[in-house]
Amino acid sequence: MYIAEKKKKENIAEYILYLFQIEDLIRSQKFSEDNIRKNIVNQYPVEDLEKEKILHWYLNFAEMMKREHIEESGHMQFVTNQMNDLFEFHTLIVKSNKYPEYHKTYMDIQSILVEIASKMGDQAINEIQVCFSFLYGVVLLKLQKKEISEDTYNVSKQVSSLLGKISLLYNKNQEEELDIY
Structure with missing residues (x-):
């Protein structure tokens, strides 16, 4: 809850990846209030009143996931919307000639993103979602202590x-509208 709020303000990409983790964490607890309380909330070193707020946050998150029928896989609509907003912004920045460093970084990786997207098939909605899916896959490999190739x-x-x-x-654009055009 607190981590999500902080990440959303500071780094939208970290926020989205964090939400991916929360979705999987809730799935791992089988959406059970008891499991969420025991295995997640009780690990927080805070007072009981704060733990209840945190529990409520996780349970609301779990309820949204159930309503959207993503108990097994997928991302909540508001997470997808965040990625889509970032993709729209990415598209504007790429088309702009005002951010050459970003444009170069993107051009250096564009063919790799196309290759990753082709491996993802129907799951590859846009380049930004491809980036998030790829990075989250790497995070999961690290958590499982699996070997990650140098490539x-x-x-x-x-x-x-x-x-x-x-x-x-x-x-920066959220704080002050950037000159993109």
Whole structure:
């Protein structure tokens, strides 16, 4: 709850990846209030009143996931909307000639994104979603302590760089509208 709020203000890409983790964390607890309380909320070093607020946040999140029928896989609509907003912003920045560093970073990785998207099939909605899906897959491999090839590691650094740069521009645009045109 607190981490999500902080990440949303500071780095939209980290926020989205964090929400992916929350979705999977809730799935791992089988949407059970008891499991969520015992295995997640009780781990927070806060007073009981705060724990109840945190529990309520997780349970609301779980309820939204159930309503959207994504108990097994997928992302909540508001998470998808965040990625789509970031993609629209990315498209504007790429078309603009005012951010050459971002444009170069994107052009350096564009063919790799196309290749990743082709492997994803129908799940590849847009380039930004491809970036998030790829990076989250790498995160899951690390959590499972599986080996990550040097190529995958290098691509993950490039994807992270692209998302980091678009996040900085996106957050700056939220604070003060950037001159894109």
